Amino acid sequence: MIEPKFFALIIGTEILNRRRSDRHFDFLSRELLDRGYKLSGSFIIEDDPALIVQTLKFLASWPNAVVFTFGGIGSTPDDHTRKAAAIALRDGRLIELPEARRIIGERLKKMEVPNPQYPLKMAELPRGAKLLTNNPVNGMPGFYLDDRYFFTPGFPEMAHPMVREALDRFFPPRQKKLHRKTLTALCRESALIDVMEDLPEGVELSSLPKLYSDGPRVVISVSGEDPRSVEEAFRRFVDALEERRIPYSPGEEDSTRT
Structure with a gap:
């Protein structure tokens, strides 16, 4: 890959209406600088399916884009990122990933969650998705596509270890x-x-x-x-x-x- 251009896509209506404060931009920009890279752009958008799709398509139009997405990969009705990623970057379909279902199922047994059929929907991912598993809070995985589009939860305590996992795997530190x-x-x-x-x-x-x-x-x-x-x-x-x-x-x- 030619010199990567790193982007943050932060999804959350609650940030835009000030019910929560963003902590992802500062984390990702510092993490990249510490490794010899820099953040080229950061977007905060609401939980709107069409907007998520169009923003992902725009970022993917850069041949050297690396995108870290925060938020919207859960199983509640306002979580649109999994489907949006499938539409923007694949054929629009969500396919159950057996490894994701196994991990989520094991976590649900320990958590004694009512109506487990809903959290299991998080195992439905775009074709070709692979897992990010470094979630020390509840163990629920994130995912990535093409080794450069990374999708993590909105909670920093869950998302930031996944970002480090992805950076360690694909973008090791360099001295400049x-x-x-x-x-x-x-x-x-x-x-x-x-x-x-x-x-x-x-x-x-x-x-x-x-x-x-x-x-x-x-x-x-x-x-x-x-x-x-x-x-x-x-x-x-x-x-x-x-x-x-x-x-x-x-x-x-x-x-x-x-």
Whole structure:
């Protein structure tokens, strides 16, 4: 697979109406950074079947997408993710996975759940699904498709160990040294757009404008794996600021491993 683009799809009307707070974005973004990757996008959507299908189709349109989905894989009427995954990524059918039925059945015996026929519906998964089993709370499995679409429960205590299971299996940590240089200039960011448009390849730019009572400022940050390219990009900003007689102050140089 080419360089993966990681996405979070967080499904839960209760987050959007503020009955619960999201804990998945912060977890996944930090977990990826710790392993040398980064999160490219995060979506929070309501428990709407059509919306889930269309969002999954959109994310799957990226050939290098890796999607971690949180929520909606249970057996209650508002759990639509299993079916939506089947429609968006397969032929629309749910097929009972014997291994999932066995695991769920064993857990149900220990839990003495009334009407066990309903939880057993969680064993009905899209064709070709494989299981995520690291759920220390109740042992109910999640699932994944094509080694890059991962479906976990909405509860962080259940979902986050499954995410680590998936990352350990398919995306082991890698060591990447990231170099960063910053400065703060006493001007609007529009004064430096021409420099921003002409940076060396492989350099990532961050421009953060600020407005204070004594005037505007902009914090410029350039980063990348190649220290020479980062230094060249930084020097272009410095040269432009000095030529235009715009005051600035450099920040601390940063070199970290991700």
